[in-house]
Amino acid sequence: MRVVELGSHPATGYCGLLLAGLGATVSKVAVGPAYADDVALPGGAGARAAYLDQGKSMVATDQADALLAGADVVLAGLPEADLAARGWAPEALRAAHPDLVVAVATSVEPGTPGRDLQAQASSGLMYVIGEPDRPPLRLPGPQADYTAGLALLTATMFALVRRAGAGGGAVVATTGTRATAFLDWKSQIYHEDEGRVLRRGSDSGPLVLRCADGFVGFYYRPEEWPAVKRFVGDDRLDDERFATQRGRDTDRADLRAILEEFTAARDKAEIYHAGQAAGIPVGAVWDTAELLTDPQNAARDLFATADVPGAGAVRYPRLPWTIDGERTTA
Amino acid sequence: MTGMLDGLHILDLSGITAGGRTTQIMADYGAEVIKLEGPRRPDPFRHWTVVTGSTGFGDLGNPAFRVVNRNKRGVAVDLKHPDSRDIVRRLVERTDVVVENFRRGVLDRLGLGYATLREWNPRVVLLSLSSQGGTGPERGYVSFGSTLEALGGLMSMTGYDETTPTWSTNKVNYPDQIVSVLAPGLAAWGHLRSRETGQGCWIDLSQRETVTSMLGEWLLATSATGAAPTPTANRGPDGTDFCVPCAGEDEWVAISLGDDRHWAASAAVVGVTDDRFGDAAGRRAGYAEVEKLLAVWAAGRDGDEAASRLAAAGVPAAKVAKAHELVDRFAAAGVDFYIPVGTPDGGSERQISWAFDVTPDGGPAVRRRAPHVGEHTREVLGELGYAPVEVDDLFARGVVADRVVA
Numbered sequence: 001m002r003v004v005e006l007g008s009h010p011a012t013g014y015c016g017l018l019l020a021g022l023g024a025t026v027s028k029v030a031v032g033p034a035y036a037d038d039v040a041l042p043g044g045a046g047a048r049a050a051y052l053d054q055g056k057s058m059v060a061t062d063q064a065d066a067l068l069a070g071a072d073v074v075l076a077g078l079p080e081a082d083l084a085a086r087g088w089a090p091e092a093l094r095a096a097h098p099d100l101v102v103a104v105a106t107s108v109e110p111g112t113p114g115r116d117l118q119a120q121a122s123s124g125l126m127y128v129i130g131e132p133d134r135p136p137l138r139l140p141g142p143q144a145d146y147t148a149g150l151a152l153l154t155a156t157m158f159a160l161v162r163r164a165g166a167g168g169g170a171v172v173a174t175t176g177t178r179a180t181a182f183l184d185w186k187s188q189i190y191h192e193d194e195g196r197v198l199r200r201g202s203d204s205g206p207l208v209l210r211c212a213d214g215f216v217g218f219y220y221r222p223e224e225w226p227a228v229k230r231f232v233g234d235d236r237l238d239d240e241r242f243a244t245q246r247g248r249d250t251d252r253a254d255l256r257a258i259l260e261e262f263t264a265a266r267d268k269a270e271i272y273h274a275g276q277a278a279g280i281p282v283g284a285v286w287d288t289a290e291l292l293t294d295p296q297n298a299a300r301d302l303f304a305t306a307d308v309p310g311a312g313a314v315r316y317p318r319l320p321w322t323i324d325g326e327r328t329t330a
Numbered sequence: 331m332t333g334m335l336d337g338l339h340i341l342d343l344s345g346i347t348a349g350g351r352t353t354q355i356m357a358d359y360g361a362e363v364i365k366l367e368g369p370r371r372p373d374p375f376r377h378w379t380v381v382t383g384s385t386g387f388g389d390l391g392n393p394a395f396r397v398v399n400r401n402k403r404g405v406a407v408d409l410k411h412p413d414s415r416d417i418v419r420r421l422v423e424r425t426d427v428v429v430e431n432f433r434r435g436v437l438d439r440l441g442l443g444y445a446t447l448r449e450w451n452p453r454v455v456l457l458s459l460s461s462q463g464g465t466g467p468e469r470g471y472v473s474f475g476s477t478l479e480a481l482g483g484l485m486s487m488t489g490y491d492e493t494t495p496t497w498s499t500n501k502v503n504y505p506d507q508i509v510s511v512l513a514p515g516l517a518a519w520g521h522l523r524s525r526e527t528g529q530g531c532w533i534d535l536s537q538r539e540t541v542t543s544m545l546g547e548w549l550l551a552t553s554a555t556g557a558a559p560t561p562t563a564n565r566g567p568d569g570t571d572f573c574v575p576c577a578g579e580d581e582w583v584a585i586s587l588g589d590d591r592h593w594a595a596s597a598a599v600v601g602v603t604d605d606r607f608g609d610a611a612g613r614r615a616g617y618a619e620v621e622k623l624l625a626v627w628a629a630g631r632d633g634d635e636a637a638s639r640l641a642a643a644g645v646p647a648a649k650v651a652k653a654h655e656l657v658d659r660f661a662a663a664g665v666d667f668y669i670p671v672g673t674p675d676g677g678s679e680r681q682i683s684w685a686f687d688v689t690p691d692g693g694p695a696v697r698r699r700a701p702h703v704g705e706h707t708r709e710v711l712g713e714l715g716y717a718p719v720e721v722d723d724l725f726a727r728g729v730v731a732d733r734v735v736a
Contacts, residue, residue, distance in 0.1 A: 014544075018512075022519050037568045037588050039551045047547040047554070091689075108648065109663060113641055114586075117564070117571045118648035121584035122659075126573075127650050128501050129488070135573050136582055136650045137496060138564050139504070140487035146544045150508060154515030155686040158359055161518050162334040162692070164525060174686040178660075178667070182685040183507040186394050187653030188668065192679050193393035197652060198501050199580075205500050206476065208485075215495045217480030219473070281472040283480035285495045287558035288548050291483050299466035302539060308554070315553040317546050320539030321516065322463065324531050 001025070001160075004067045005056065006088060007032040009077030010116070010142040011105035011176060013052035014149030015156070016075050020055035020330035021319035024073070028056045029064045031086070032078050036115060043310015048142075050308045051316050055330030068093065068100075073156055076104045080111070090171040097169065101159040103152045104173040107145055119144035119176030125184040132201040144176035151179040204249040207256055208285070211263040215285040216271045218259065224280050231278040232262045304329050333360020333693035338521065341366060341425040342402065343442075345373040347475075347503065348459045348537065349431040350398040351510035356427075356517065357401035358684060358694045364421065364710060365399060365701060369406040369731035372703045373399075387674045389703050389734060396700045397681045400671060404701030405710045406731040409440050413729045418442065420714040422450045426524070427517045431459040434469045444532040454530040455520035459509055463536035473537070475503025482541025487548065489561030496561070505537045511685060512540060569614040573650065574625040581633035582650035585624060585640060587613055595643040600627040671696050704732040 001024040005016040008030065020026045038046030059067060065087075068074060074093060076083055083089050090102040108114030108122060120126045120138050130137035155172035163169060187198045202208060206219040220228050222245045229237045236258050241251045248255050263271055268284040275282035291297060292315060303315040318329045338361040342353040350365075350373070357363040367373050375398070376389045390396055407414050422428065428447060430437055437443055437458075444456045458464065461473040462481075476497040479485045482505065489496040498504040516533050524530045542549065552558050564573040570588040575581065587593045590609055597603070602623050607613045613620050628636045633649035640647035651659065657680060660667035665687075668680040684694045707730050711721045724730045 017546075018515075022516075037566060037570075037586075039547050039567050041551060041554050047551040051546040051550045094689075113592075113644050113646040114648055115646055117566060117573075117584050117586050118646050121573070121582075121648040121650045124651045124653040124656050125502065126584065127582075127652050129498055130490070130496060131494075134490060135564065135575070137488060137490070138566070138571070138573070138584075139484065139498075140559070140561075141545055141548060141567070143544060147508060147511060150511040150515070151685040154355065154511060154518070155688060155692075157515040157518035157522070158334040158692060159688060160522055161338070164522060165337065166332070168690070170692070171689045172686050172692075173689075178665070179511065179685050181653075181656055181660075181667070182682060183504075183511060184502055184653060185397060185507075185682040186501060188656065188682055189393045189397050189679075191654040192681075197654060202497065202499050208495055208497065215480075215485075217477055217485060217497060219477045219480075221474070276468075276471045279472070281474050281477050283473060283477035285480045285485045286483055287486035287560075288483055288545065288552040289556065289558040291542060291549060292553055296462055296466045296468040296538075297542075300463050300536075300539070302542070303549070303553075308550075311554045314550050316550040317539065317542050320543045321533055321535045323533055325464075325534075 001073065002071045003027070003073045003075065004029065004064065004071045005075040005077065006064070006083070007076070007078035008035050008049070009105060010035065010048065010052070010145035011148035011152060012075035012077030012103065014146045015103060015152040016056060017052050017054065017330050018149070018153050018319065019073065021328045023328070026056040027059045027067050028053060029059055029061055031061050032082055041308060041311040043308070045308050045310055050306070050314065054306060054316065068097065071097070071100060072160070074100060074102045075152070076102060079106070090173070094169050094171055099163060099167070100169040101156050101163065102169070102171045103156050104171065105148045105152055105175065107176040109175060109177065116142040116145045116176060119180055122177045123180035123184060124187055125180050128184065128187055128198055128200045130200045132199050132203065136200060144180040147183055148174050148176045148179040151182070203252065205245070207259065209256070209260050209263045211266055211268045211271055214268045216263060216268045217283045217285060218263070219281045219283065227279045231275060231280060232259060234258055234262060301327050333695065334688065335518070336360035336693070338362065338427070339425045340364070341421050341428045343428065343430040343432070344459065345431065346375045346378070346506070347398055348506040348509045348513070349429050350375065352457070352459065352513040352517065353402065353429050354398050354400060355510070355514040358696070359692055363402040365402045365404050367404065367406050367703055369408055369704060369735040372406070372734055376703070390674050390700055393679070396671070396673070399700035400681070400696050401698055402701055403706035403710060404704055405707045406704030408729055409442070411729045413724070413727065415441065417711070417714065417724070417730070419450050422447055422454060425451065425454055426521050427455045427457055429457045429459070429517065433472065434460060434464055448530060452529060453524045455517060455524055456530070456532045457513060457517045457520065458532065458534045459513060460534060460536055462538045464534045475506040476500070478505040478538045478541055482538045483545050483549070484541050487545070487559050487561055490563050492560040494561065505541050508544065509535060509537050509540050565617065568610065569617060570610055572621055572624055574621060574628045576628045576631060576633045576636050578632045583628055583633050583636040583640070584648050584650055586646040587620070592645045596640055596645045599639055599643050599645070600624060669696060672699050674699065703734050704730070707732045
């Protein structure tokens with residue numbers, strides 16, 4: 001599969017990375033501005049560019065049209081007007097190359113100013129993240145743009161399935177806003193069903209607990225409560241108030257205090273492994289430095305190494321799947 | 331209307347959301363999806379009342395279940411009964427993609443590991459959606475969506491400050507959702523490859539690693555500097571993003587001022603003349619002051635007005651929308667993002683439609699509501715070549731069912 005990536009948008013860049021990981025030959029035409037709000041590396045290179053451009057060959061703009069003629073997929077990561085000005089408007093490309101699949105993404109509605117933050121805000125996702133008495137929270141990195149990249153991958157593959165059968169190319173398009181609203185679908189259907197507006201807040205169910213060296217996501221379902229009681233081994237948890245999920249949510253502050261007496265005396269790794277052994281789906285809050293040395297990631301050979309000018313040897317995650325047991329790298 | 335995946339056959343052995351939504355997206359585009367459940371232990375998502383406590387419509391009581399399983403037919407087969415094997419074999423023989431999200435090892439214990447599936451149908455693609463992949467010391471660990479936000483790194487960077495790591499909670503279960511947008515594409519890729527080579531494959535998608543993959547640049551930066559980023563509320567990578575309250579109930583506007591021209595334009599709208607904030611470094615250094623200036627201005631208008639005033643001046647700005655408001659917003663933009671779907675009582679509800687547009691039309695449609703447990707068991711067994719008398723016998727012996735069995 002031959003893929004041409006036009007410009008630097010996180011959605012098309014991430015989709016290109018995934019396609020490279022599926023064995024596509026990805027050529028990137030680096031026209032237009034570099035990634036906005038990139039994370040600077042020592043030496044000045046951008047971390048996002050270094051990550052997303054793995055496995056892609058960089059080609060000069062004047063070679064683009066020749067590459068487009070032989071391409072299966074074009075990832076159009078430039079604003080609409082810029083694409084049109086260069087003769088790369090999606091419909092024009094498809095008219096010239098009827099079997100081509102052209103994938104287009106912007107962060108927010110085309111023609112509207114906005115980047116990932118505005119996509120997260122306008123999608124509804126941001127409204128439900130955070131605490132009720134504090135501002136809504138974004139997720140880190142360009143999560144809305146990357147979600148658009150996931151949607152583009154799926155749309156592109158569906159279009160290629162159709163091409164393999166009925167024939168013909170397609171233009172597939174999404175935005176960070178739309179893909180992320182699609183992802184936060186439950187808020188809408190619960191409102192539709194009961195008229196309830198889901199508010200942000202980690203104010204019911206599982207808790208995030210402080211431990212000796214950080215935090216642990218203390219996930220449990222109502223059916224795992226007996227296992228939680230055995231695991232923590234504190235008689236105060238036998239209190240009638242904690243017998244139901246409703247009660248545990250009502251007296252959440254008291255519950256948290258008891259549980260944190262237990263967790264604060266232990267490391268997050270200990271709570272994670274012992275909790276899992278006790279049948280509780282807890283997870284340690286690992287940071288990015290811990291992930292780089294994490295035993296599960298190491299055992300699965302998650303990270304690849306590359307040289308970035310000015311920054312030296314860096315490591316980055318390979319694709320999150322295996323095919324017949326083999327990890328693929330972009 | 332023909333869908334892009336017309337003619338594709340999917341066998342869905344999964345439960346709850348990640349797998350269910352993966353196959354829903356494929357079913358929306360025309361794939362024929364059979365949802366196989368145990369008659370004694372059907373998909374627990376049917377009665378998932380953690381968030382709303384809904385109980386209407388019996389085994390279709392959870393409104394979220396009704397979305398995730400639309401366009402599918404339901405069959406109930408007891409996979410632990412030895413005589414189920416012939417049924418599953420016949421199903422797999424005509425299937426292009428099998429989707430499962432059992433705990434690691436369960437599929438093999440059921441005698442349905444990839445080696446067996448491939449023996450029955452060399453072209454079949456097995457798509458496994460696993461918490462942490464099929465190998466490694468933590469492969470057997472249990473998780474639900476938010477557990478993987480912790481383990482995948484997302485929580486360590488989400489929050490108001492370093493003392494408040496924050497997850498998306500049960501309301502969103504972010505890892506399940508991102509996986510279910512990616513996985514249909516992987517399944518379609520596997521199918522395309524199978525068409526070309528005649529050989530299927532086993533795709534094992536790790537949910538935890540998907541979370542980490544979507545933080546790739548941060549891992550890469552940490553590997554270069556040794557420093558792990560911590561939550562910085564809404565400041566963003568370059569420290570120039572803002573989210574400030576507006577007039578009204580829980581109204582907010584999200585503004586990005588990384589670009590000096592955007593600052594100049596917003597300063598004109600907001601009425602600020604302070605030149606200390608003219609470059610990004612100044613805005614970063616004076617973040618709290620800039621935030622206050624924006625908040626004072628925004629307090630005089632609601633989120634829509636604040637966002638539209640700034641956007642009209644070319645400033646990246648958006649209201650923090652509430653999910654139910656999106657129905658009208660997308661309609662106003664000419665996108666049928668919410669579509670009517672029948673409910674079991676003959677009524678109708680609006681469900682979210684599709685994540686992308688396709689030209690020429692990709693033919694997505696809702697053709698049927700989510701199935702009751704085993705609603706199509708007889709119909710499907712007939713298609714598999716079982717004679718009516720054989721079907722009756724399978725029912726009588728409890729190998730299959732057309733409803734929940736106590």
